[in-house]
Structures are given as structure tokens and as C-alpha cells.
Amino acid sequence: MINTAQNLKEYKKRLKKALDNKFLGTTLGNFASAYKEAQGRIFAGVDVPGLIREIAAGKDAALPRLEELYEAFKTKAEAAGVKVHLAATALAANEIIARIAQDSGVKKVVKSKSMTAEETFLNDHLEREGLEVVETDLGEWIIQLRREGPSHMVMPAIHLSRQEVAELFTKVTGQTQEPDIEKLVKVARKELRKAFLEADMGISGANFAIAESGALGILSNEGNARLTTTLPRVHVALVGVDKLVPDLATALRILKVLPPRATGQIITSYVSWITGPNECPPGPGGKKEMHIVFLDNGRLALARDPVFSQALRCVRCGACANVCPIYAQVGGHNYGHVYIGAIGLILTYFYHGRKNDRAIVQNCLNCQACKAVCPAGIDLPHLIKETYCEVLKGEEKLPLKNRVLKRVLKDRRLFHFLLRRASLAQKPWTRKEGFLRHLPFFFGQEHEFRSLPVIARVPFRDLWSRMYQKVDHPRYRVALFGGCLVDFVYPEQGVALLKLLKDRQVQVEYPLGQTCCGLPAKMMGEKEVAREVALQNLTALDPGHYDYILTLCASCGSHIKEAYPKLLGADPGARVKVEQMLGKLIDFSSFMTNVLKVKAERFKQGKKQVAYHSPCHLCRGMGVTAAPRELLGIAGLEYVPAKDEDVCCGMGGTFSLDFPELSARLLEQKLDNVAATGAGLLVTDCPGCVLQLRGGMDKRGGKVQVKHIAEVVAEEIKE
Amino acid sequence: MAPNKMIATLKEKAAAVQVVVTEIQDLHEAFNYAIDLTRKQGGAAMAAPGWDDASLAALRTGCAQAGLALLAENLREHLAEIHTGLTWADWGIAETGTLVLDSSSEDLRLASMLSETHVAVLPTSKVLATAGDLEEEMKRLMQSPPNYLAFITGASRTADIERVLTLGVHGPLELHLLLLKD
Numbered sequence: 001m002i003n004t005a006q007n008l009k010e011y012k013k014r015l016k017k018a019l020d021n022k023f024l025g026t027t028l029g030n031f032a033s034a035y036k037e038a039q040g041r042i043f044a045g046v047d048v049p050g051l052i053r054e055i056a057a058g059k060d061a062a063l064p065r066l067e068e069l070y071e072a073f074k075t076k077a078e079a080a081g082v083k084v085h086l087a088a089t090a091l092a093a094n095e096i097i098a099r100i101a102q103d104s105g106v107k108k109v110v111k112s113k114s115m116t117a118e119e120t121f122l123n124d125h126l127e128r129e130g131l132e133v134v135e136t137d138l139g140e141w142i143i144q145l146r147r148e149g150p151s152h153m154v155m156p157a158i159h160l161s162r163q164e165v166a167e168l169f170t171k172v173t174g175q176t177q178e179p180d181i182e183k184l185v186k187v188a189r190k191e192l193r194k195a196f197l198e199a200d201m202g203i204s205g206a207n208f209a210i211a212e213s214g215a216l217g218i219l220s221n222e223g224n225a226r227l228t229t230t231l232p233r234v235h236v237a238l239v240g241v242d243k244l245v246p247d248l249a250t251a252l253r254i255l256k257v258l259p260p261r262a263t264g265q266i267i268t269s270y271v272s273w274i275t276g277p278n279e280c281p282p283g284p285g286g287k288k289e290m291h292i293v294f295l296d297n298g299r300l301a302l303a304r305d306p307v308f309s310q311a312l313r314c315v316r317c318g319a320c321a322n323v324c325p326i327y328a329q330v331g332g333h334n335y336g337h338v339y340i341g342a343i344g345l346i347l348t349y350f351y352h353g354r355k356n357d358r359a360i361v362q363n364c365l366n367c368q369a370c371k372a373v374c375p376a377g378i379d380l381p382h383l384i385k386e387t388y389c390e391v392l393k394g395e396e397k398l399p400l401k402n403r404v405l406k407r408v409l410k411d412r413r414l415f416h417f418l419l420r421r422a423s424l425a426q427k428p429w430t431r432k433e434g435f436l437r438h439l440p441f442f443f444g445q446e447h448e449f450r451s452l453p454v455i456a457r458v459p460f461r462d463l464w465s466r467m468y469q470k471v472d473h474p475r476y477r478v479a480l481f482g483g484c485l486v487d488f489v490y491p492e493q494g495v496a497l498l499k500l501l502k503d504r505q506v507q508v509e510y511p512l513g514q515t516c517c518g519l520p521a522k523m524m525g526e527k528e529v530a531r532e533v534a535l536q537n538l539t540a541l542d543p544g545h546y547d548y549i550l551t552l553c554a555s556c557g558s559h560i561k562e563a564y565p566k567l568l569g570a571d572p573g574a575r576v577k578v579e580q581m582l583g584k585l586i587d588f589s590s591f592m593t594n595v596l597k598v599k600a601e602r603f604k605q606g607k608k609q610v611a612y613h614s615p616c617h618l619c620r621g622m623g624v625t626a627a628p629r630e631l632l633g634i635a636g637l638e639y640v641p642a643k644d645e646d647v648c649c650g651m652g653g654t655f656s657l658d659f660p661e662l663s664a665r666l667l668e669q670k671l672d673n674v675a676a677t678g679a680g681l682l683v684t685d686c687p688g689c690v691l692q693l694r695g696g697m698d699k700r701g702g703k704v705q706v707k708h709i710a711e712v713v714a715e716e717i718k719e
Numbered sequence: 720m721a722p723n724k725m726i727a728t729l730k731e732k733a734a735a736v737q738v739v740v741t742e743i744q745d746l747h748e749a750f751n752y753a754i755d756l757t758r759k760q761g762g763a764a765m766a767a768p769g770w771d772d773a774s775l776a777a778l779r780t781g782c783a784q785a786g787l788a789l790l791a792e793n794l795r796e797h798l799a800e801i802h803t804g805l806t807w808a809d810w811g812i813a814e815t816g817t818l819v820l821d822s823s824s825e826d827l828r829l830a831s832m833l834s835e836t837h838v839a840v841l842p843t844s845k846v847l848a849t850a851g852d853l854e855e856e857m858k859r860l861m862q863s864p865p866n867y868l869a870f871i872t873g874a875s876r877t878a879d880i881e882r883v884l885t886l887g888v889h890g891p892l893e894l895h896l897l898l899l900k901d
Contacts, residue, residue: 031882080864138888139879157879165880185877185885192889197798213861223832223875223890230828230867248858252850266732267815267872270890273857276864279825281795287865 002149004337004348004356011334011359016661018330023161028328031158035322038264039373051257056377058250059313063303069211069244070294076214077292080276085293086241090120090351093295097122097203097236098129100291104234106131106200110192112218112225113137114205115153115316116240116295118338119351122203133203134195136224138188145172151332152340153318154262159331192224202228206239207258207315208251209292215275216292217251219258219268226272233282234289241294242303242312254315257375261319298350307386308350313376314343320370320380325648326363329665336360342370342380349387354394361388363659365652365666366523367616368558382562388525401654402524410532412515416459419488423455430454435698447657449664450695453489460491464510467498474507476595479546481537481560483553484516485687493552493687496714497588504596513540517556522563523654531567535574538564543580548595552588552710554686555653558621560585587618588710589628589685598634603716605636610712611679611704612639613670613693614646615686628685628709635716640677644669649684651692667696674704685709720848725813726898729846732816736873737886739895746774746840749897753805753838754781756895760836762802764788768826769807778805794829804830804891808841808871810856811896814849817872818896823865831871837891839871842901 005011018024062069074084087093101109109131111117123133123144135144139157143150145168150156157165166179169187177187204225208217216237218225229235245251259265280288303309321327321341336344337356345364349357361384370380392398398406408415429437435451460482478501486494494510501508514537521530537560541549551557561582568574592598610632619625625646632639650656650666670693674682682693682704694706720728730740743749757765765787767778775791782789790797806827810819818839822828831837847853850870860866875890886892 027881034882136889137879138877142879155879155882158882160880162880162883181880181883182885184880185888189888196889210861213858214864215861215866221875222877222879222888224888226828226832226869227889230825230832248854248861249851252854255850263878267817267870269736269871269873269876271870273861273866273868273870275861275866275868278823278865278867281825 001147002337005359006355008359008362012659012661014334015330015659018334019661019665024159024331025329027158028331032322032328035264039260042260042264042266051253052375052377055253055257055375056313058245058253059376062244062246062250063242063309063312066241066244066300066303069246070241072211073209073214073244076212077276080214081287081290082214082276083291085291086296087293088296090295090297093120093238093293093297094122094125096293097238098126098131100234100236101126101129101131101201104200104289106234108195108199109133109201109203110195110199110228110232111135111140111203112205112220112228113140113156114203114238115339116205116238117203118150119297120238120295122238134192134199136192136195136228137222138185141188141192142168149333149338150340152321153316155318159333196227196231199232201234201236202232203236203238204228206237206243208254209239209244209294210248210251211244212247213275215248215273217255218272218274219270220272221263221269223270226270229272229274230280233280234291236291236293238293238295241296241299242314254375258315258317261373261375262317302350308346308383310378311343311346311350311383313378315376317375319373319375323369323373325367325369325666326365326662329662335363342384343378346380346383346387349390354391357387358391358395361391363662365616365648365650365655367648367652368620369616369648372620382566385522385525389527392525399524402526405521405524405526406529409516409521409529412513412536415515419455419459423457426454433698435695446660449660449667449699450692451698452695453691455488456491458491460487460494461510461512463491463495464512467495469502471505471507473505475505476547477507477545478509478548478550479541480508480510481514481517481541481549481551481556482510483551483556483687485691486552490687490690490708493708493710496708496710497552499714500592500710500717506596509546511540515540517559518563518567519555519559520654522559527567530563534564534567538568538574538577538581541581543577543584546584548586548591549581549584550586550588550591552685552687552708554587554615554618554622555688557585557587558617561622587622587624587627587685589631590624592713593627593631593634598631600634600636602718603634603636604718606716607636607638608681609640609677609679610637610681610683611642611674611677612645613649613674613682613684613689615684615689616646616648618685619646631709631713632683635713637712637716640679642677643673649689649692651688653688656692663692667692671696671700671702675702680704681712682706683709683712720813722843722846725846725848726843728813729811729816730898732813733873733896734816736816737894738816738873739893740898741895742898742900744900746899747777749805749838749840749899750774750778750781752895752897753803754785754787756836756838757787757803758785760802762787762835764790764797764800765803765805766790766794766797766801766826766830766834767805768792768794768824768830792826794826798829798833801830801834802836804834804837806830806837806839808839808896809845810853811841811846812850812853812870813846815872817850817870819853820869820871821860822867822869828867828869831869832890834891835887836893836895837874838895838897840897840899842899844901
């Protein structure tokens with residue numbers, strides 16, 4: 001039985017338990033590495049973004065036409081002799097299938113893998129009706145025997161070790177089974193072969209339902225889907241209406257990405273294309289009795305939703321789990337309900353209710369790894385936050401941080417006043433290195449994994465009036481968007497930038513009306529606050545005045561790029577300004593490398609070894625990967641690549657406060673990878689990552705210095 | 720893609736998913752290959768649906784000499800007996816190392832699903848570069864139902880326990896591809 005944590009307290013308990021499970025971490029970690037390698041190999045030389053765009057466009061075009069596609073499919077399939085059903089709800093689907101079984105005198109059922117049947121809890125229903133149901137996919141069979149839900153959409157039993165499976169099979173067969181995977185697979189082959197031969201009905205899912213022909217496409221590796229659809233005299237396919245595609249070409253296009261993204265295979269061992277009831281001697285008239293049950297369960301309404309319809313682009317590959325750093329730590333049973341991974345955090349709300357989603361939906365770093373890998377181009381992190389907004393509407397009381405944020409963030413003067421007061425208040429607890437000596441009392445033990453920086457005595461905005469320099473004939477007029485961390489915690493990063501831009505004919509402005517970019521508000525599901533501060537920033541940094549809007553903070557930059565158009569897109573005036581702003585938005589490294597085209601001769605060429613952490617919001621959010629590494633080279637530093645450079649450091653803004661244990665684990669792995677390079681300096685281009693990495697390095701007593709790339713490059717200038 | 724290149728790609732991609740690929744000159748070679756393999760593996764029966772009378776006659780003689788039972792039809796009566804399934808493949812897809820079998824005949828499906836070892840004969844002229852090149856043909860088949868078209872890429876496999884690749888879960892443990900020059 002699936003039992004998902006319904007409150008944060010219980011959820012965190014389970015996460016902690018999962019983090020202590022060494023087997024899980026190792027298996028998922030190994031898989032994540034192999035998976036990444038396979039993506040590169042399979043898609044070498046392929047225009048993947050182009051392919052993803054085509055798939056997304058095809059899905060988006062089909063979604064508003066689902067009813068029409070259903071009718072077309074039904075006409076074709078029924079002409080071929082199939083009975084086509086449309087179930088409005090999960091219960092209706094289960095009842096239709098139970099009735100088919102009853103009408104056909106079915107006693108025994110074999111099933112091949114179907115997430116849709118997991119969604120409706122079909123097995124439970126059929127068993128209550130007195131039918132014997134056997135799952136035939138090895139992983140599904142294992143979890144059926146254990147009475148669990150799947151922990152991954154394509155690898156349902158990936159959370160279990162061979163020892164656990166051997167124990168289970170020993171119980172099931174009544175004979176001792178060794179923990180030898182090959183032998184265990186043979187046990188399943190033998191046991192399940194019996195089930196296949198005895199079954200009267202086979203239930204499958206389908207990956208494609210092709211409207212133009214009434215054909216189904218079913219992917220499988222084990223071959224159980226082929227046996228399920230061949231041996232028993234009745235075949236029922238349970239298919240979500242979102243699996244309808246207009247034509248074969250669309251299905252073949254999805255087939256190009258689905259197996260690679262799912263398991264790292266070019267194609268699954270078997271793809272079966274079934275059109276109409278085929279030859280089957282025990283069936284009526286020597287043909288199969290074939291039914292296709294389409295499940296709505298909210299999909300048709302979801303397809304019309306202006307925001308959430310995107311979720312129906314999902315092709316159920318599970319890639320969003322495969323690349324998720326959180327999933328890799330805690331596994332699918334702690335990262336979804338029936339559907340797991342990023343898409344699971346969204347679909348759970350719609351298919352299985354708010355209570356099952358309210359805790360898990362908060363467990364997202366917004367690192368965008370899922371968005372980058374999704375073969376249907378779903379903006380998963382955005383939809384997760386939108387889902388969280390919906391979840392919050394049902395909460396009796398908002399979390400304290402939301403109430404504080406609502407009160408403070410919209411009012412820049414109040415917000416900045418409080419930061420200044422905090423700077424004074426922390427004075428007695430300040431260490432020389434710029435860290436707090438103790439965490440404030442309201443932080444629990446679990447937050448001790450990193451040292452926290454102090455708030456700067458003088459924020460960048462106060463230094464600015466002293467440092468401002470008028471440039472007579474500027475080549476570029478640049479507005480600096482500092483972000484809260486540069487302004488109030490790390491003003492030295494802004495100072496480093498000014499040093500680098502000195503004598504470069506760049507007129508820098510720091511408009512003082514700027515405030516928090518609004519990302520924390522988005523993370524907390526406070527859309528109205530996010531919108532309010534976005535408008536304030538748009539007013540302060542009027543793009544009409546500047547050639548570039550430069551940011552030292554990848555998170556701010558990425559948020560402006562990703563969220564501002566969504567937040568302000570409906571406002572005609574603001575929309576134009578936002579688009580202008582995006583056209584001028586640039587990160588530090590790209591500005592130095594591609595705009596100013598800085599030359600190596602300006603730098604000392606000290607050949608200091610540096611490791612690099614690629615911030616999620618820079619490499620995926622802003623799409624910048626080459627410029628920072630190039631800039632390090634120009635500045636005469638020797639860049640030493642580290643493992644998993646583009647995997648999140650665990651900061652995730654407010655995430656690290658909500659889920660400190662997870663944040664700590666990701667940070668630990670990141671710093672281990674950095675240590676393995678042997679470099680004495682770790683460079684990154686996001687002050688948020690600096691906060692996390694520097695704090696973690698201090699806590700572990702590591703000798704590696706952590707700096708923003710602007711500081712490091714500025715230090716290398718020849719005096 | 721040039722035919723030679725396509726065949727080379729097919730061989731490479733098939734081998735990458737543990738398919739045993741052999742080039743043959745004529746059908747006798749195919750029959751001998753399947754018979755020898757069955758004997759070597761200790762099998763007792765070979766299912767060979769979809770072959771013409773002349774081929775069946777040759778197979779019958781060969782199987783008899785080797786002491787093997789030959790099952791040519793009504794395979795549902797012999798579900799537990801099939802060791803080797805010897806079938807034609809209708810097309811090959813180079814890009815993915817895939818064999819395509821029009822498996823609308825139940826016997827053909829059973830031979831390729833329930834056997835321990837599947838031996839498929841593919842004429843080299845039927846090798847295509849990509850699945851897209853088969854689209855029109857597939858559409859035609861789907862427009863005249865019933866139809867059961869199978870893409871087969873390697874032997875049955877799983878990685879459901881600890882992500883360790885294991886061959887032969889529910890379908891054949893081995894897939895042998897005999898490329899017939901035509």
C-alpha cells in the first residue's frame with residue numbers, strides 16, 4: 001500500500017531514514033552516473049533541443065484535440081473489432097475492467113506494466129472482485145509481492161537489493177533462493193511462465209494510441225507485454241487519454257527519445273504495434289477479445305488548463321527522477337506518491353489529491369536538471385511551484401516564513417532596514433572570517449552543516465555612492481543588478497566587478513530602487529509577492545536606459561529570465577519592458593568574455609589551480625556553460641574539472657532551510673568532488689552557491705578557498 | 720545511407736545489444752545453423768512457422784537427422800516444448816539494430832516469444848536506415864487490421880534488480896541474426 005507522508009514533520013522523518021540507507025544512495029548514484037554517460041553517447045550529433053521542441057509542439061497541438069483524437073481512434077479501432085471505452089474516473093476504469101472480466105468468465109489475470117493501472121489501483125479492485133492478478137514485469141511483480149508501490153516509473157523495484165529479492169522469492173517459492181541476480185531472474189521466468197499459460201485475461205498499458213489507425217504501441221524490455229497481449233484470450237489495454245497521438249510519425253518521434261531518457265537504451269528490446277484483435281485460437285472466432293479503456297480522471301480538464309496542461313506532455317520516461325539530485329538521495333518512495341520524480345510532485349496533486357502532495361511538493365531545489373532532460377520540454381520546476389501555490393490555497397494557516405515574507409519583501413525600505421538592523425544585532429557573534437560564531441537560537445541542530453555568513457557592515461548600496469565613477473564616453477551603459485546577497489552579504493563581489501570594469505569605458509549604474517529579485521517568493525509559492533517585486537525591479541532598472549543589465553548572481557538572472565515573463569506577461573506595458581530587459585540581461589562571465597573580450601595580457605598568468613562549480617541557474621537557467629571556463633583560462637588560472645560540476649550544491653535558496661539534511665548531503669558530495677581535484681581554490685558564479693560552498697568548507701575545516709569568479713579574476717589583474 | 724553502410728551499422732548496433740550476427744549465403748546455411756545451435760544447447764524441438772513447403776521439407780529432414788522435433792504450426796499445443804524459434808525477419812532497422820517482424824500470425828509470435836533461442840533470417844535487401852523509412856509500410860499494415868507488428872532489438876532483458884543487466888526474462892535468452900545475402 002502506498003502511504004505518502006501528509007505533513008512535513010512525518011516526511012522529514014522518512015527522508016532522514018532514507019538518507020541513512022547506504023544501499024539506496026549507492027545504487028541510485030551509480031545509475032545516475034551511467035545514465036548521464038548514455039545520454040551523451042546515444043545523442044552524439046543529434047539536435048536534441050530541436051527534437052524536444054518538436055515533441056513538445058506535437059503534444060501541445062494534440063492536447064486541445066484529445067476528444068477529437070479519441071473519437072477518431074474509437075472509429076478506427078471499433079471498425080477493426082476492438083471495444084473502446086472511456087472511463088471518467090479511476091473507479092469507473094476499474095469497474096469497466098472488472099465487468100469485462102465478469103462477462104467473459106475470467107478468473108486469472110496477468111498484467112504487464114502500466115503506470116495508469118497503478119494510478120487507478122486496479123489490482124486492488126480486481127482482487128476485491130475475486131480475480132487473481134499477477135504482475136509480470138519483474139520489478140512490478142516484486143513490488144506486488146511486497147505490497148508496495150513503484151519507486152520509479154520504469155524501474156519500479158530499484159530501491160531493493162538482491163538480498164531482499166532473494167528473501168522474498170524464498171518466501172514465495174518455498175525454496176531457498178540465493179542472492180544471485182541471474183538465478184533470481186530465472187525464478188521469475190519460471191514462476192511467471194505458469195501464470196501466463198493459465199491466464200484468461202491480459203491487461204497492458206500502452207505508450208501510444210494512434211488516432212489515424214486505432215493502433216497501440218507498447219514498449220517493453222522483458223517481453224512480458226508481448227506475452228500478456230498474446231497468450232490470454234482477452235486483452236484489455238488501460239490507457240490515459242493523454243497517450244493519444246494523431247499519427248504514427250508522432251509516435252516514432254517520441255520513440256526516439258523515450259527509451260534513451262528512460263533507461264539509457266537506444267530502443268527497448270520490444271516495441272509492439274497492435275492494431276485490432278489478432279489471431280488467438282481460444283478467443284471468440286479464433287480471435288482475441290480486445291478492449292481499450294481510456295482513462296480521463298481529470299486529464300481532459302487538465303488539457304484545457306492554461307498553466308498545467310504542459311504536464312500532459314509527459315511520456316512517462318522517468319528521466320526527471322533519473323537526474324534529480326534529491327531522488328538520487330532518497331529514492332522514489334520518498335519522492336512522489338504513485339507517480340514519482342518531478343512530474344510526480346505535480347500529477348499527485350491532480351490524480352491523488354492535495355493531502356498526498358502537500359509535503360512532497362515542497363521538496364524541490366529548483367535546480368532545473370529535470371527541465372533540462374525532459375524529452376517533452378516540460379517546465380517542471382515552474383509547474384512544481386505552481387502546484388505548491390495551489391496546495392497552499394488549501395492550507396488553514398500559511399507557514400510562518402510565508403507570513404513574514406508577505407509582510408516584509410514587498411516593502412523594500414522595510415526589508416533593507418531589517419537587514420541593516422540584523423547587521424548591528426549580529427555584531428557580538430561575528431567571527432573574523434565573516435561567519436557567525438553560532439547560529440541564531442531558532443536554528444536546529446540539523447542546520448549546523450555549514451557556517452553562515454554575517455551580514456555586511458556596509459552594504460554595497462552604501463559603498464556605491466563613494467565608488468561611483470562617471471565615464472565620459474562610455475562604450476556600454478550597464479546597470480548592475482546586485483541581488484540581496486551581493487548587496488548585503490558579499491559587497492566585495494560587487495567591488496571586484498567595479499575594479500575589473502575600471503578604465504574599460506563602461507558606465508556602471510547601480511539603481512538604488514532595486515530590491516530582491518523575488519526568487520524566494522516563488523520558491524515559497526507566494527506569486528503575488530514575486531510579481532510585486534518584479535514590478536519594482538522593472539521600474540528601478542528601466543531597460544530603456546541601458547545596453548546591458550548585468551548580474552553577479554545566476555539565481556537572480558535565471559529568475560528574471562524565467563519567471564518575469566510569466567509573472568508580468570499579462571500586463572501590456574510591463575511585458576514590453578520585460579522582453580527588453582531579457583534582451584539585455586547578461587551574466588558576469590559572458591559580459592567579460594563575449595562583450596568586453598578581455599585579453600590574457602591584462603592578467604598575471606599565475607597558473608593557480610582552480611576547481612569550478614557550475615551553478616544550476618547559470619548552466620541551465622541562463623544557458624551559460626563555456627564563458628566562465630573560458631574566462632578562467634584568460635585570467636591565467638588553471639581550471640581542473642571536477643566530477644558532477646553541474647549538479648546542485650544543495651543551496652536551492654530557501655530549500656536549504658527547509659530540508660537541511662538533504663542540503664547537507666548534496667553539499668558534502670559536492671565538496672568531496674572538489675577535494676578530489678586537488679585544487680586550492682573553488683570558483684563559482686553565484687553568491688548563493690558561494691554561501692553554501694564556503695559555509696560547508698569552513699565547517700569541514702577544508703583548506704580550499706571558495707570565491708565568486710569576479711573576485712578571483714579581479715585578483716589576477718596585473719597591477 | 721549506402722546499403723553497405725546500413726548493413727555495417729545494423730551489425731554493430733545489434734552486436735551492442737548482444738545479438739549474435741552471422742552472414743549467410745543461402746537458406747541451407749540458416750537451417751544448419753539453427754539445427755546445430757539447438758543441438759549444442761541441448762534443445763529438443765524447433766518451432767519454424769511461416770516457411771514455405773520446400774524450406775519445411777529441408778528443415779524436416781535436417782531436424783530428423785539431428786533428432787529434433789520440428790513444430791511448424793499450432794504452436795499453442797506445444798507451448799512448453801519450443802527450444803528454438805526459427806523465423807524470417809521482414810525488415811531490419813540499422814540505426815537501432817532492430818528486427819521487424821509482422822507477427823500477425825500467432826504461431827510466429829509464439830515462436831519468437833516463448834523460445835529459449837530465437838534465430839531470425841533477414842535478407843540484406845530488407846535493411847533500412849531508420850524507423851522513419853518504414854513509416855509508410857507500417858501505416859499500410861495498420862490500415863488493414865488485424866495486425867501485430869513487432870520491433871525486436873536484442874534478447875529479452877531486465878535490469879530490475881539493482882540495475883544489473885540480465886538477459887532472458889520472459890522472452891528468448893538469445894537472439895541470433897542470420898543476414899542472408901540476396
